[in-house]
Amino acid sequence: MTFRSRRASNQNSYLRSMPRLNKNNTLTLGDALKVSRPRAFMMMAKPIGPICNLNCTYCYYLEKDRLYQNSSSFKMSDEILEEFIKQFIDSHEVPIVSFTWQGGEPTLLGLDFFEKVVTFQAKYRGNKRIENALQTNGTRLDEAWCRFLKRNDFLVGISIDGPAKYHNYYRKFKNGQPSFEEVMRGIRLLRRFRVEFNTLTVIHDANASYAIEVYRFLKKIGSRYMQFIPIVEREADQTTPEGLKLVTPNYENSATITNWSVRARQFGKFMIQIFDEWVQKDVGQVFIQLFDVTLANWLGTAPGLCVYSETCGEGAAIEHNGDVYSCDHFVYPEHFLGNIKEKTLVDMMGSDQQIQFGKNKRDNLPDQCLKCKFRFACHGGCPKSRIALTPDGQPGLNWLCEGYQLFFEHVSPYMEFMANELLNKRPPANIMHSKLIKRQL
Numbered sequence: 001m002t003f004r005s006r007r008a009s010n011q012n013s014y015l016r017s018m019p020r021l022n023k024n025n026t027l028t029l030g031d032a033l034k035v036s037r038p039r040a041f042m043m044m045a046k047p048i049g050p051i052c053n054l055n056c057t058y059c060y061y062l063e064k065d066r067l068y069q070n071s072s073s074f075k076m077s078d079e080i081l082e083e084f085i086k087q088f089i090d091s092h093e094v095p096i097v098s099f100t101w102q103g104g105e106p107t108l109l110g111l112d113f114f115e116k117v118v119t120f121q122a123k124y125r126g127n128k129r130i131e132n133a134l135q136t137n138g139t140r141l142d143e144a145w146c147r148f149l150k151r152n153d154f155l156v157g158i159s160i161d162g163p164a165k166y167h168n169y170y171r172k173f174k175n176g177q178p179s180f181e182e183v184m185r186g187i188r189l190l191r192r193f194r195v196e197f198n199t200l201t202v203i204h205d206a207n208a209s210y211a212i213e214v215y216r217f218l219k220k221i222g223s224r225y226m227q228f229i230p231i232v233e234r235e236a237d238q239t240t241p242e243g244l245k246l247v248t249p250n251y252e253n254s255a256t257i258t259n260w261s262v263r264a265r266q267f268g269k270f271m272i273q274i275f276d277e278w279v280q281k282d283v284g285q286v287f288i289q290l291f292d293v294t295l296a297n298w299l300g301t302a303p304g305l306c307v308y309s310e311t312c313g314e315g316a317a318i319e320h321n322g323d324v325y326s327c328d329h330f331v332y333p334e335h336f337l338g339n340i341k342e343k344t345l346v347d348m349m350g351s352d353q354q355i356q357f358g359k360n361k362r363d364n365l366p367d368q369c370l371k372c373k374f375r376f377a378c379h380g381g382c383p384k385s386r387i388a389l390t391p392d393g394q395p396g397l398n399w400l401c402e403g404y405q406l407f408f409e410h411v412s413p414y415m416e417f418m419a420n421e422l423l424n425k426r427p428p429a430n431i432m433h434s435k436l437i438k439r440q441l
């Protein structure tokens, strides 16, 4: 299973700006702002649909094969691939075009497929710079893959949930065998070939109480860019007419939270524990997506991550056959935007349906969020996780709300300090030597 819908922030991190200090060893806010990218929509490309060699219990995407029961193949055809690449490049009015390849497990397509990807990109890039990110479970990487990824400067996202006992809890092969050793073999290869990689760690019921162990492990295996994704899913008592079990917040029949979902307080405490270690030792060395986007929101600038933005809708998903959906967490018939053979990406992304989808994130907040002092940093989180009721019974509250409040409350003074350092042209890593750390930790 791959799990990288919320785009990694390791390429637009405020905190990553640290190595790029000027000769006075200061970082200007202007420098920081330049790190933010111009607006352009993104597409999570799923050229092999939901097909994967793993069978992770918590995967939200494996069951999407039921939407394509008449498909004879889940492999994106050359025709669709070329059309997608051409349109995606053409639709960008910015100098950098970033592709994200995901699944399912995209390496199942073989190197031939990705050789075609870079060939088509070269054909249509014009003066634009192309970037590629590949999200993988890492189990199929070999030397040939690493050479290709290095040669073509792919950024690789590896899904790993911590040490073996936590990782293997849910991330197993189809035959039930654990996947940890194969993932580690892949990571060792990436390091040997100096392929840039980041890690994506799902926070679930089995690893949520072991934050420091997970964090130190990720550092030890060489991860310097970490995403932690809290898993929240509801399972319907009966399958939907399309055959799905994991349902959207709008599903009206009986559904219950899955037992692998993280509880709100667990999530908050998990991120707080990692923050406390990070803020003492690792600022400017280890980059954690949630901390980056929180600092961006504290500075009042675009966080670059849909979940913590006021609105969303600027990132869609394209399936193997060219079907486009509003978001890869909303690959449901009611969020289908069209097929690339019949409509352009620009038309689909600019459609009323998609614009409304993005605005709903802001417009459907319950009163509790509207009055919340952390709304500027949280924005009610991802609509997919808004399955809770407020204490007075209003729907639409994020399942993780209590955890968000704990986290934002805890990091407030540190975020204020780091934001102030940036505004005063000083590196935020100064926090590690501040009285604040000594006084509060």
Ligand code: SF4
Pocket (backbone or CB within 6 Å): 005, 006, 306, 307, 308, 312, 313, 314, 315, 327, 328, 329, 330, 361, 381, 382, 383, 384
């Ligand atoms: S629904 Fe919105 S916030 Fe959630 S993952 Fe999709 S684009 Fe991001």
Ligand code: SF4
Pocket (backbone or CB within 6 Å): 368, 369, 370, 372, 373, 374, 375, 378, 379, 380, 381, 397, 398, 400, 401, 402, 404, 405
């Ligand atoms: S912390 Fe809770 S109340 Fe505040 S904006 Fe986030 S989800 Fe809403």
